[in-house]
Amino acid sequence: MKTLRRTFQSLSVRNFRLFVFGQLLSVTCTWMMVIAQDWLVLELSGNSGTALGTVTAMQFTPVLLLTLYGGRLADRYDKRRILILANLTLGVLALALGLWVVLGTVQLWHIWLFALALGTVNSVEAPTRISFVSEMVGSELLPNASAMSAAYFNVARVVGPAVAGLLIARLDVGPVVLINALSYLATVVSVVLMRPAELHRPTARPRKARVVDGLRYIGRRPDLVLPMALVGVLGLVGFNFQLTLPLLAKTEFHTDSTAFGLLSSSLAAGSLLAAFATTARRGRPTALVVAGSALAFGALEAVTGLAPTLPVACLLLALTGFAMMYFAQASNHRIQLGSDPQYRGRVMALYTLIFQGSTPLGAVLTGWLSEHWGVRWVLYGGGLISLTAAATALVTGPRFTRPATPEDSPEPSARPVNSPAS
Template identity: 80%
Template structure:
């Protein structure tokens, strides 16, 4: 019983509990739309890996260009207001795409435009949401709350693709996209129901919140830079599953949308188990934990590329998902718990930028290589490169640990926090 209480202790915080309830529904429907969108792109393009890569690249290019500015907004303005506006904008975009699909006039370039617009919204929403977790629960419960956030996200990744496969077969892509449009309101309602007085906000906040000051803070912290760099390498070559799984299902195993959903759900099930395991974490993980989990991920992804059939691929993807999420949580906790709360929005913006901003290049590269060499080669090569990067990080960890802790200069142009106006 005590173990169960420790696992879910952050849910005792009312604001965070509301947030999780809204996010579970919204994230589940978002994953349903991801599956529907990818399947539609493959239908329109004749199973083209390049076309699927272009859509993924269009969605994540704004993350590459705008996320640092999104972190600046998160440090300067009320995060609740930003989350409401971002989710309403995403709902309008999904509504427009769903209507377009139902009318029957959708083309590939329409989907590219939608992906670009949604990526622009996400460049603000992602750093705001990630840094807002600390405001909801405080520093002591941050590792547990972060792990719980990963848990609900992976519940959505398990349920969403499986449900999407069934709904696409029965109702079509357009209906799935419209369901997702409505689901964004769950997050809006949950955020509006929160009690602002119970949030853990900094006593002061920067008036200007310059991006360059956040980058200087990170530059002075090699213990933060190392996990961010490792996240960048794995994000570029290893986290290609949004592109490789639909290609694996259609070109290697020759299956239908339901089987595609099973592959995605297997990856998510392993990730969910890892997220639940990491709820037991009470402090900042070591550099060795971060690098060690990256080593396991690289090895498992490489072996997944050799899977002989669908059942074997599902089992290996479950193990890969566990290592992937364990690494993601370890790196997230090491970065968040090591950064000054005054800079946390900008620090997590850079983390998000490195984590997701590499996706455009990753998707285009993986799509091109999959067409010429096959999707199995993409998985094996990505795993081996991740393995090498993790080994280098493991070797560098002891040297960085011996470096003296830097002195932090005060943030320029700071003022007492007053979030009533959001300005």
């Protein structure tokens, strides 16, 4: 019982509890839409990996260009208001795409336009949401809250694709997209119902919150460089399952949308177990933990490329998902818990930029390689490169473990405002 209480400790905070419930519904429906969108692209393009890669690249290109500015906005303005506006905008975008599909007039360029607009809003929403977690729960509960965030995300990633596969088969793509459009209201309502007085906000926000100051701050922190670098490599060559799984289902196992959902859910199930495993973390993980989990991910992804049957692929994807999420959480916690609160929005913006911004390049490369070499070679190559990067990090890691010093934070550290217990 005591272990159970520790696992869900951050949910005792009312504001975070509201946030999790709203996000669980919204993210589940978002994963439903991801499956629906990818399936629609394959149908419209004749199973083209390049077309699927182009859509993914369009969605994540704004992350490359705008996420650092999004982190600046998160440090400068009220994160709560930014999240409300961002989610309302995302809902309107999903509604427009859903209507195009239902009316039967959707074309590939419509999906490209939607992906580009979605990425633009996400470039502001993502760093704001990630850095807002610490304001809801405070530094002490941040590792647990971050793990719980990963848990709801992966519950959604288990349920969403499985439900989407069934709904697409029965209702087609359009209704699934429209359901997602409505789901953004869940996040909006949960954020509106929060008690601002109970947030752990900095006593003062920087007046300028310049992007360059955030980059200089990170440059003075070698202990943040290693996880950032590994996130970049694995994000570029390893975390391309949004493309590889539908291609694996269609071109290797010759199955339908239900099996595609099953592959996605298997990856997410392993990720969910890893998220719950990291709820016990109470402090900042070491560089060895970050690099070791990256090593395990690379090895498992490479082996997944050898899977001879769908059931074996599902099993290997579950193990790969566990290693992937364990690495993602370890790197996230090492970066967030080592960052000054006044810089956290910009630090996590760079983390988001590296984590998601490498996706456009990876998507185009994955699409091209899958068409010319086959999707299995994408998994082999991504796994082996990730493995090499992690092994290099294990060798060079001791150079990147210097703890923070007062000189690393030229501006005074922001302390949380004491708030009543929820």
